[in-house]
Amino acid sequence: MNTENQTTIFPKGDKAPAEYFTGAAWIRPLVPDDRTFNCVMGNVIFEPGARNNWHTHPGGQILIVTEGTGYYQEQGKPIQRIQKGDVIKILPDIIHWHGASHDTGMTHIAVSTNTQKGVVHWLQKVTDEEYNRVT
Secondary structure: OOHHHOOOOOOOOEEOOOOOEEOOEEEEEEEOOOOOOOEEEEEEEEOOOOEEOOEEOOOOEEEEEEEEEEEEEEOOOOOEEEEOOOEEEEOOOOOEEEEEOOOOOEEEEEEEEOHHHOOOEEOOOOOHHHHOOOO
16 A cells, blocks of 8 residues: 555645655644644655654654554664554653654654643654664
8 A cells, every 4th residue: 555545534735844754754734833722733644665753742742543554663662563543642752753664655643742842853864774673
């Protein structure tokens, strides 16, 4: 399966910035940051092999996988396979990355919580060597 054949709930959005993503990915903002809800929510579509950089969220993050298969990794831990229906809760300030599997696209809704503490701190790219450590 590739992202061309996936059922989309939301429009594709804008191309994700190459500065923070490897491969083709698109971001569609759903809830902008505000002082009432203290969250940012977006739909992110990853083509096969695409992923974001290592990063942290000062207030934590929740990922809701809505389509496909992908990977999630916290620094110092093995890569986890994630798939449609999975919900991943990421504690504040945990260094991590997420993206599509090698041969399947993945879409998730990303909810950055407690944004009064900050939204995201981007770090270095996930190298091909790191990405290919899937077991």
